[in-house]
Amino acid sequence: MKILRYLFFIALLFLLGTAVFVATQKPSYSVTKSLYIKNKRAVVFDYVNDLRNWETFAAWIVEHQGTQFKYPESSSGKNAHAEWTGSRDGNLKTLEYKDAELLRYVSDENGQLTHYTWQFKDTLGGTKVQLTAKGTLDFNSKIKAFFQGGVQSSMGNLYERTLVGLEKSISRELKTFQVKVMGLVNQPRVFYLKQFVRCKAKNLTRSIKTTLPKMQWFFKKNAVQTTGKPFIIYHKWDKEARVVDYSVCIPVKDTIAIEEGSDIAFGVLPPFKALRVQLKGDYSHLQKAWNKGIQYINTKKWARLTHLNVIEIYRKNGEDTPHPSQWMTEVYLPVQPTATRQPRTVIQDTVAVVTPNEPAVNSNPSP
Known part of the structure; x- marks a missing residue:
């Protein structure tokens, strides 16, 4: 019985000593990995730049x-900006943004x-990514870190896992894709609200990833009811200037009056095959x-109807899932088939290589 009391007393002293030791340690840390x-x-910069992607690689989130x-x-x-709720x-x-740097x-x-602080530098065959994190820990976090080798070791391991997660996520999410030719469809007439965008051809993918969520946020903020998935209308591809004109659109039920001077406009997409x-x-x-296609x-x-605009409908995007490999986009190329029979053949093409280049957009479609 005395031995048990003695052991209990030793354990209590150890816990008290540990608590005092942890409490007196500096709560701040700074680690670079x-x-x-x-x-x-x-590619790496753009992936980190989109906060939605942090859900796929940040260890403290995953x-x-x-x-x-x-x-x-x-x-x-x-x-x-991002917000979260949970534990x-x-x-x-x-706080600061320097393109690709x-x-x-x-x-x-x-x-x-x-x-x-994320820094990106070109290296032979890839990119050197450096992550520096500076912060403070509360008492419970310091206790946990103590049993993981100390604050520096614990937080260092956390951010090492984050960088490894980033590498795996980029490889998985950006290189996995599938293309299918689905056949002829009759695209119906659609009322929509749109925002016109002009961007450099090399920045098209980045521009879409930025403007599409903004348009979706506009609908949420103003409680505008939508009748379908967002889509993009391509107006013009200027090959000499390397500039693309397009509109990011969201369907609405009826005609909507827009205040003069707004960068949002109402439009009607005519039906086409x-x-x-x-x-x-x-x-x-x-x-x-x-x-x-x-x-x-x-x-x-078949004859391509170049006087009609090509559209892309975003069936599943960042609003639906943070995983780009699961996004679903449909490209609609206006055509006049020489035969009336619906083609049944489905062509598949699955590749695992990232080669972001300019889409083969019609250079002179009608706005």
């Missing part, structure tokens, strides 16, 4: 199930601040969907 990723710097995320107007770029409520916002963020979880091509995967593979049209010897 880096990793080489075999992918282009612009390893805590049940967290619910909310993305206000923009999830990427200079005004990127800990918090938010993350952009540097990103700085600050997160606030119940008053506990953490600053993140089109070849539907389906892409499952990241938008960087849209060129492959276009090319597969055009190849199919040429094989069938």
Whole structure:
């Protein structure tokens, strides 16, 4: 009995001593970790830049199930912002943005601040990604870190797992895709609200990923009822200037009056017959969907109706899932088939290589 009391007393002293020791340790930390990723710097930067993607690689997010995320107007770029609720409520916002070079963020979880600095540099065959995290830990977090080798070791391991997760996520999410030619469809007339966009051809994928969520946020913020999935109308591809004109659109039920001076406008998409091509995967593979469709049209010897605009309907996007490999986009190429019989052949093309180039957009479609 005395031995048990003695052991209990020793255990109590150990716990008290540990608590005092942990409480007197500095709550702040600063760790820097880096990793080489075999992918282009612009691709890696864009992936980190979109806060929706953090759900796929950030260890402190991936390893805590049940967290619910909310993305206000923009999830990427200079005004990127994210909020979450769960075991800990918090938010993350952009502090600094240098295209393809540097990103700085600050997160606030119940008053506990953490600053993140991402740096991107070209290397032979890939990109060097460096992540620096500076923050403070509350008492419970310090206790946990103590049994994991100390604050520096614990947080260092956390951010090492994050970088490894980033590498795996980019490889999985951006390289996995599938293209199918689905056949002829009759695209009905659609009322929609649109926002016109002009961007450099090389930035088309990035532009779509930025403007599409903003348009969806506009509908939520103004409680505008939609009748379908968002889509994009391509107006013009200026090959000499390397500039693309397009409109990001969302269907509505009836005509809507828009205030003068607004960058949002009302439009009507006329009905037309089109070849539907389906892409499952990241938008960087849209060129492959276009090319597969055009190849199919040429094989069938159908006439492309170049006076009509090509559209892309975003059946599943970042609003539905943070995983780009699961996004579903449909390309509608206006055609006049020479035969009335519906083609039944489904062509599949599954590739595992990222080659983001300019989509083969009709250079002179009607606006």
